[in-house]
Amino acid sequence: MAEPRYRRRKEDRPDEITAAALSAFAENGYAATRVEEVAKRAGISKGLLYLYFKTKEELFKAVIRSVVIPRVDALELALDQSTLSAEAFLRGPMLQFMQGIPGSPVGIVVRLMIAEAHRHPDLVDYYWQNVVSRGLAALQRILDRGVENGEFRRTAVNELPHLLIAPVIFSVIWKLLFENRSLDTDRLIECHIDMILNDIKA
Amino acid sequence: MAEPRYRRRKEDRPDEITAAALSAFAENGYAATRVEEVAKRAGISKGLLYLYFKTKEELFKAVIRSVVIPRVDALELALDQSTLSAEAFLRGPMLQFMQGIPGSPVGIVVRLMIAEAHRHPDLVDYYWQNVVSRGLAALQRILDRGVENGEFRRTAVNELPHLLIAPVIFSVIWKLLFENRSLDTDRLIECHIDMILNDIKA
């Protein structure tokens, strides 16, 4: 009599499914991943998956959201609560944050976004509003804070905070394509931050 | 009796087909592009396409090759024939080369590579050998030449020429995702080169 064939666990399913989807997408990409494979990894039937997510595309969006938003939240929180100087923040928590991105689920999400963006324009909008613009704004706040402190000069970087994260995106792509070929992405990112600080310090 | 229903043009077909494939892949990505759509754009039947390319995957590889190799060749040629100082080369031809990449077919190829790499490991190898390692070697040669001239100091960049092109890759991705949102990628790349030169100049 022991175990019933399955348990009803309405609460837990969505998270379990998105986690399963993330791992499947990571291995095979979105288009090549069968919904049934995701269900299998989540330990449920395909039918049940469709009870929680209307379409494969909805599932995709949920995965993106679940991975990326917490990261941005964490960055903003760290920035707001920090009492470090701008330089110390960049060399400390910010550097760590940036070094953590390649090889994390965020890297996978970047790949998925790149591959699928054109077919999900609404997702691009969402990503822009909730990730990119928030992230860039945070960077700009650090830099401006530095300028106000007298730590930094006002330079082109203040208008192009993108320069700060370019090597992170580069590293994500590199790891994706050439995982085996050696490149010390931590060092790459650190050198880059060094260079920028040398350039903008008052 | 005018026009025959079709003409036999064995010589021209392959290039026309890869060009058609590039434009189709650019719009829809590899997985979502139907072979019949490529054939249509090339003005031929699907059957004929399969006469020139054994599988869809073969076609994909041919597209990648046709786009990317000429670029690397051009870069190497420019570098070998140039008599400019290292700094002048970086600020002149090299900058132009880098600024030209986002928005060109190379950008599309980068997207395709990112999206499909894991399913075509042999293509990644090919890409590595014929594009990436050649490109990095070229960069290193410029930098080393600068050091020998006494123009540059020897710095971390000599071992991490990746730093030079990171913002290019970033710009490619940006254009892909956020084409409409404004970012002056030319300026981004120029500022970055500026910064690097400031850092490494003797």
Add this chain to the structure above:
DNA sequence: ATAGTTAATGACCGGCCGGTCAGCAAGGAT
């Protein structure tokens, strides 16, 4: 116990698409 609710199953369907092939017609040779 019993009945009612609903989480969960898994067999099924329809259409899409990579790849094939029998035949056709354009060009060349004689």
Add this chain to the structure above:
DNA sequence: ATCCTTGCTGACCGGCCGGTCATTAACTAT
């Protein structure tokens, strides 16, 4: 003209996969 070669067509097939639905069985309330 006539035949031969071969570039080219387009109808076709098979299987894969996103999505559905009738049914079942785990829980809840009484």
